[in-house]
Amino acid sequence: MQLLLVEDDPLIAEELTGKLGALGHRCRHCVTGTEAIGAFADAAYDAIILDRMLPDLTGTGLLDHLRTQGPLPPVLMLSALGSSSDKIEGLNAGADDYLAKPYDIGELNARLAAIVRRGPQVHGDVISLSIGQLRLDGTNHNVRFGTAQRHLNRIEFSLLLFLMRHADRLVTRAMLFEGVWSHSFQPLPNLVDSNISRLRRRLLELGCDPIVTRRGEGYVLLSEQCS
């Protein structure tokens, strides 16, 4: 991926550039908002990683400015401001995702992948979603695999829906927690794992086991396992 990194802290920027490089991304680093405006005009980027506080501009102010120059690639905002209202503010300002410092590089990479590969927005009432033989019905919260089917509670349903929407992509525990429960507080240590284990047992009862654990990273729902 071609990334534009706007971060004024040299240590953080150096670490990020190195690690993102190791993950196979090319990273253009800018220290100030003005520099970022120049870099944005020079080349096309797959995503922007943006610090909330810059020496000359605020992150949100920079986004407003860039938006006048043309279509904006997905934006991941980084910030030391980690309160829930700060996150809401960042998301309202046009960021596609928000990550509070300190963050894990794996988390950052998974979220980058999620926002960049985000396809066209899903519109309208989604009644059901299917991948291969796995079908999730929104009207009665039932999951069906082949001919077998069973009812899921709201939590199980929401977890599976999130995983199916992100099929074949890494989903971190934090992403799942934010998607299913809340983005306002830190997830409890075992909550996501315990609930995923239960969901896997439910699916196994139907003869389907598409959810794979990526150790230390998160989960992936493999579409090939649904056929």
Place this chain on the structure above:
Amino acid sequence: MLVTVRRRESDPGIGRLSLRIGAAVALGMAVAASIVLALTSLQFSRELDASLYKEMGKLMPPGAPRDTASVADRVIRRAASRSTSMKIALLYDASGRRIVGRVDLPLQRDGLVTLSYRDGDSKPKDGRAFTIRLPDGAHLTVLHHDEMKEVVRDMLPALVLCLALFGALMGVLASRAMARMIAARLALTRTTADAIAAGDLSQRVPVDDREGIFAAQAQSFNRMIARMEEMVEGQRHFASHLAHDLRTPLTRLRALLTRESDDPADFAALRLAAGRECTAIIATFEALLRLSEIEAGRHDAPRTVLMLDDLLEDVANSMEPVLIEAGCALVIGPFEPAILMGDRSLLLQLFMNLLDNVARHTGPGTRARIAMRREGTEAVVTLADDGPGLADADRTRVLHPFERGRDKGSKRGSGLGLAIAKAIVGFHDGSLRLLDGAPGMIVEIRFPAHQPAPVPEIGDLAGISGSAERSVIPAA
């Protein structure tokens, strides 16, 4: 001497206020004097008119002849019968010429007239005259000297001036005396406030119940200081506990960072351990941030209408596998329908923290039940477990920040979980109590809530926790 001078400099006094009060009193006195004199004068002139009518009645008795000659005769006889009188009768013929009477006064119009006349001497006099027309065209006038009007005119300036001066003096003196009284009272408050500003929060303003509003003000001030002292004490407690709580993981982190190892596997383990210590420190800060955010009333979403029963069901369903993995069992419900104005994220965190406490601190084999009933206008959520419970003293203590139950070290949490829970309940105008479950413990939370109106069931896609607006999964 120095003390006196300093006191004078620092004592602002009431300044020009006393002069203003004096001026106001003086003006009031002057106006009052004018009004009294005007009213007296009015009353006197009414009596004067009555006397004029009476005199006219005597000169023109009913049935007596009313021709000029007869009237002139009665006038002369009546004047002769009295040596001195304030009342003078004058008779004019049809052409308006005065034919009887000693005062040189031209003919007045009929009825009552206020006038000025000369009675022999050069000084003009004030008077009232009453004139009637006789049948043969002649006129009879009765004139009365109005002494009171002259008295009022002579006295008014002196009287008003005296009263104004006296009023001004009294006003200034009274306001100064009152200012001294208030200053003495304020000085007490000020001394206390200065001592408090200098850091001595144990100071209180002396209260004398006989002092009315001053006593009420002093009591209110003292209540404020008591609350402040409590808060400052809480913050001191908070800061010292925070320092202590961070010192432990930081010390361990430093120990890990200074340890040397050439074995890559050993080094990786060290790095993992250091990472865990960092996570613990960050978690403490996250919890602190969250706590201050809730206590300051600053939070992400405005309150929305929530179905508390749905929310509890979702929390219970989410936490059930966590409890099962910890070797505990969770009985879910019953939940009576209840609507609450609240913040969904905060309430999720509240109930998740409480259930997580059961999983982490009660030990395997514990059975817990989460249920909710409505009592009048309240929703009462109870979380009961049959675990080891807490001693009476500990149940109050653990609700304060950084206070923990008597766990083994490995299960140490941030020590802020219950403080956050209490803050979230407070945010929703509710109350939280820890009760003895005998055995185990009961957490009882009361929220103001009401019963939902019956609505037809809507099939909601991904509808977590009855929040109508929010789909669980972002639509992408």
